[in-house]
Amino acid sequence: MPERTNEPLSPPLTPDELGRxxxxxxxPEVGGSGQQKLKxxxxxxxxxxxxxxxxxxxxAAAGVGTIGIVDDDTVSLSNLQRQVLHGTADIGRSKLDxxxxxxxxxxxxxAVVPHALRIDPANGAGIVSAYDLVIDGSDNFATRYxxxxxxxxxxxxxxxxxxxxxxGSLTTLMPYAEAADGNPNPGYRDLFPEAPxxxxxxxxxxxxxxxxxxxxxxxxxxxxxxxxxxxxxxxLLGRLLLVDVLQMxxxxxxxxxxxxxxxxxxx
Numbered sequence: 001m002p003e004r005t006n007e008p009l010s011p012p013l014t015p016d017e018l019g020r021x022x023x024x025x026x027x028p029e030v031g032g033s034g035q036q037k038l039k040x041x042x043x044x045x046x047x048x049x050x051x052x053x054x055x056x057x058x059x060a061a062a063g064v065g066t067i068g069i070v071d072d073d074t075v076s077l078s079n080l081q082r083q084v085l086h087g088t089a090d091i092g093r094s095k096l097d098x099x100x101x102x103x104x105x106x107x108x109x110x111a112v113v114p115h116a117l118r119i120d121p122a123n124g125a126g127i128v129s130a131y132d133l134v135i136d137g138s139d140n141f142a143t144r145y146x147x148x149x150x151x152x153x154x155x156x157x158x159x160x161x162x163x164x165x166x167x168g169s170l171t172t173l174m175p176y177a178e179a180a181d182g183n184p185n186p187g188y189r190d191l192f193p194e195a196p197x198x199x200x201x202x203x204x205x206x207x208x209x210x211x212x213x214x215x216x217x218x219x220x221x222x223x224x225x226x227x228x229x230x231x232x233x234x235x236l237l238g239r240l241l242l243v244d245v246l247q248m249x250x251x252x253x254x255x256x257x258x259x260x261x262x263x264x265x266x267x
Contacts, residue, residue, distance in 0.1 A: 034230040044131040048095040050082040050214030051137030058222035060110040082211035141195035148188030168217035
């Protein structure tokens with residue numbers, strides 16, 4: 001992920017931060033410089049629900065300096081089977097308030113910026129452009145398409161995750177940049193040209209969802225974001241990771257600009 005320009009470096013890591021992130025810093029791929037990148041990073045998370053919960057927790061634990069959260073909902077009893085940011089005492093509270101309190105308890109070095117709204121093409125441009133990277137854990141196609149367009153226009157990497165029953169998927173989108181072969185990276189519409197008809201894909205409330213599936217996909221999304229911030233590993237550009245928890249099977253399907261590929265591999 002390219003560094004932001006004309007921005008001062010963050011202050012040196014404090015003794016508390018050096019101790020807190022010691023297991024990161026000893027990794028040659030991360031080190032002190034990678035931890036500084038995480039400290040300077042501004043990451044926007046769409047949704048403080050099943051996917052967003054582990055995303056926010058692991059970004060905060062990893063030392064991401066600023067975590068924006070978009071959500072306009074309150075905590076309900078049926079959320080607690082998967083939305084681990086929140087507890088029984090939070091029922092009826094704003095998810096943003098609950099999330100901010102949980103992050104503060106986990107890591108006082110991570111700041112939460114609340115956005116109490118549903119992001120859409122009209123209100124999202126200014127929000128997205130204020131961050132370095134976006135993670136989409138929303139539960140509807142309208143938001144996913146809107147986020148994909150907003151991130152492409154603002155030239156911000158988008159990590160997008162989705163779940164259904166016992167399955168999930170994850171990919172990273174940077175359609176404004178070139179792939180290693182010189183061709184443009186694919187966008188969201190190259191993977192999903194159009195949304196399915198209304199009612200064809202049931203919601204989690206209708207079809208159910210195994211709570212740990214959201215935990216797996218959210219944790220994977222957080223890992224992808226940390227890789228992008230630190231500039232390590234190979235992001236899921238042009239690759240869709242499919243997770244089947246019943247079979248405990250992971251598959252990767254490659255796709256490209258204007259055409260979805262069929263080559264796949266298992267891991």
